[in-house]
Amino acid sequence: MYIVQIAPECAPVAKVGGLADVIFGLSRELEIRGNEVHIILPKYDCMRYDQIWGLQVSMRDLWVPWYNSAIHCTVWFGFVQGRKCFFIEPHSPENFFNRGHFYGFQDDVSRFAFFSKAALEFMLKDNRRPDIIHCHDWQTGLVPVLLFEQYAHAGMGGSRACYTIHNFKHQGLTGEYALWATGLTNIAHYFNYDRLRDNFNHTAVNLMKGGVVYSNFVTTVSPTHSHEARFTDQSSGLGPVLNTHQGKFGGVLNGIDYDIWNPEIDPHIPERYGIETLDSKYVNKEALRDRLWLKKDYKPIIAYVGRLDSQKGVNLISHAIFYALRNNAQFVLLGSSPDPHINQHFWNLKRHLNDSPDCHLELGFDEELSHLIYAGSDMIIMPSLFEPCGLTQMIALKYGTVPIVREVGGLKDTVFDKDYSHKPWEERNGYVFQGADNAGVESAMHRAIALWYTYPDDFRQLVTHGMSCDYSWCRPGQDYLNIYEHIRCK
Numbered sequence: 001m002y003i004v005q006i007a008p009e010c011a012p013v014a015k016v017g018g019l020a021d022v023i024f025g026l027s028r029e030l031e032i033r034g035n036e037v038h039i040i041l042p043k044y045d046c047m048r049y050d051q052i053w054g055l056q057v058s059m060r061d062l063w064v065p066w067y068n069s070a071i072h073c074t075v076w077f078g079f080v081q082g083r084k085c086f087f088i089e090p091h092s093p094e095n096f097f098n099r100g101h102f103y104g105f106q107d108d109v110s111r112f113a114f115f116s117k118a119a120l121e122f123m124l125k126d127n128r129r130p131d132i133i134h135c136h137d138w139q140t141g142l143v144p145v146l147l148f149e150q151y152a153h154a155g156m157g158g159s160r161a162c163y164t165i166h167n168f169k170h171q172g173l174t175g176e177y178a179l180w181a182t183g184l185t186n187i188a189h190y191f192n193y194d195r196l197r198d199n200f201n202h203t204a205v206n207l208m209k210g211g212v213v214y215s216n217f218v219t220t221v222s223p224t225h226s227h228e229a230r231f232t233d234q235s236s237g238l239g240p241v242l243n244t245h246q247g248k249f250g251g252v253l254n255g256i257d258y259d260i261w262n263p264e265i266d267p268h269i270p271e272r273y274g275i276e277t278l279d280s281k282y283v284n285k286e287a288l289r290d291r292l293w294l295k296k297d298y299k300p301i302i303a304y305v306g307r308l309d310s311q312k313g314v315n316l317i318s319h320a321i322f323y324a325l326r327n328n329a330q331f332v333l334l335g336s337s338p339d340p341h342i343n344q345h346f347w348n349l350k351r352h353l354n355d356s357p358d359c360h361l362e363l364g365f366d367e368e369l370s371h372l373i374y375a376g377s378d379m380i381i382m383p384s385l386f387e388p389c390g391l392t393q394m395i396a397l398k399y400g401t402v403p404i405v406r407e408v409g410g411l412k413d414t415v416f417d418k419d420y421s422h423k424p425w426e427e428r429n430g431y432v433f434q435g436a437d438n439a440g441v442e443s444a445m446h447r448a449i450a451l452w453y454t455y456p457d458d459f460r461q462l463v464t465h466g467m468s469c470d471y472s473w474c475r476p477g478q479d480y481l482n483i484y485e486h487i488r489c490k
């Protein structure tokens with residue numbers, strides 16, 4: 001099959017969160033299974049260009065229709081750790097992708113509406129006719145709309161669209177202008193509750209809703225979250241639309257790429273280890289302490305790695321820091337936030353805890369350091385308010401770092417409580433709590449810290465259970481291929 005992934009992120013060149021890992025890992029798995037896979041991305045100025053090999057112009061002059069005119073683009077091609085990627089570079093006064101950051105601009109919707117249009121225009125003009133176009137999140141929600149309403153009639157009628165929602169919180173709500181800009185000028189047709197009109201904000205066009213309505217298949221990133229999205233308030237209002245389209249909606253758990261996230265071969269950690277050589281993990285623990293100036297003491301290290309977003313339960317993360325420090329544990333945090341209030345909150349905390357020998361807060365994005373934290377910590381905490389899938393806990397499991405998580409979304413599908421799970425003992429791999437409150441966090445942290453101190457052999461067994469889990473792309477890769485096969489044009 002010829003599959004094109006259209007996405008705003010791809011690890012490691014353009015990574016903000018888990019979406020980037022998914023694009024890379026899924027593409028790799030699909031290739032291993034004998035498919036031709038291309039990835040189309042914006043050409044951001046802030047990408048990791050050191051991770052792109054053989055960057056060269058693929059199409060010098062691509063003119064992308066935009067409002068009543070057209071924007072001149074150049075399309076580049078390069079390999080990202082073996083993946084074949086095209087990068088779209090518009091030459092327009094708006095400077096869509098040369099802003100020093102991936103997101104966070106007032107015209108984000110315009111930027112990605114343009115990208116969606118440009119990706120299709122590129123495939124049309126370059127005679128690329130994928131069997132499957134797989135697009136992701138609100139940024140590419142217009143792709144299935146444009147494919148069906150415009151490009152199918154222009155020669156791309158054989159391509160089918162799969163749409164994956166990684167996060168319902170951001171849906172790309174915008175004004176009618178996005179329709180005008182991309183040539184969907186029959187406004188009465190598109191700005192309709194059956195198509196792109198938002199169900200709650202009656203004056204808004206909803207790009208994610210467009211993606212759902214027009215795709216041949218829609219997924220979200222774990223079975224539990226697909227249920228939550230339809231039947232609870234976790235889809236930010238998209239539940240009724242998903243229920244209307246339930247016949248083409250399902251949950252596929254993300255995988256992680258064990259070529260990158262694997263302590264046995266990880267080049268970013270000082271000492272490699274596996275289940276048989278678990279003691280070497282503690283060399284990394286010492287290295288982590290050296291790197292972050294933590295005291296060398298007989299204490300567990302509890303970590304948080306991730307975006308500092310309200311979704312992640314920032315108050316509960318803050319609470320976990322103080323609870324750990326009060327209960328003979330050390331705490332390491334690596335995270336960043338585009339939200340100035342949240343950012344300020346953690347900078348204040350960092351200053352407040354500056355002299356603590358048991359705590360380090362690293363505020364920023366640092367891929368290499370994240371590997372050392374996964375390897376060097378004993379436990380990782382994720383008190384998310386909602387969590388469509390979560391990669392952090394799956395990575396932690398592979399590194400023998402016991403996850404302490406809230407029972408929500410993909411966390412519920414991947415972490416099984418040591419004391420209360422119905423699974424057999426050898427499948428229990430962490431700690432799970434229910435309430436999104438301090439008491440919930442404390443109950444699970446208390447049990448984890450107590451086991452570490454009191455029954456180290458049991459703790460070690462829990463560690464090895466986690467390391468034995470298989471959350472690779474093997475199964476989800478097959479799940480996606482089954483979906484592609486189901487919808488492809490035969």
Ligand code: ADP
Pocket residue numbers: 016017018019021305306307334335336364365366367370389390391392393
């Ligand atoms: P989300 O997709 O909501 O951001 P996930 O748990 O699915 O959360 O994926 C997070 C990914 O991003 C993981 O690979 C994690 O290691 C990485 N990550 C998040 N924040 C940082 C950071 N500040 N520095 C390094 N890596 C980070």
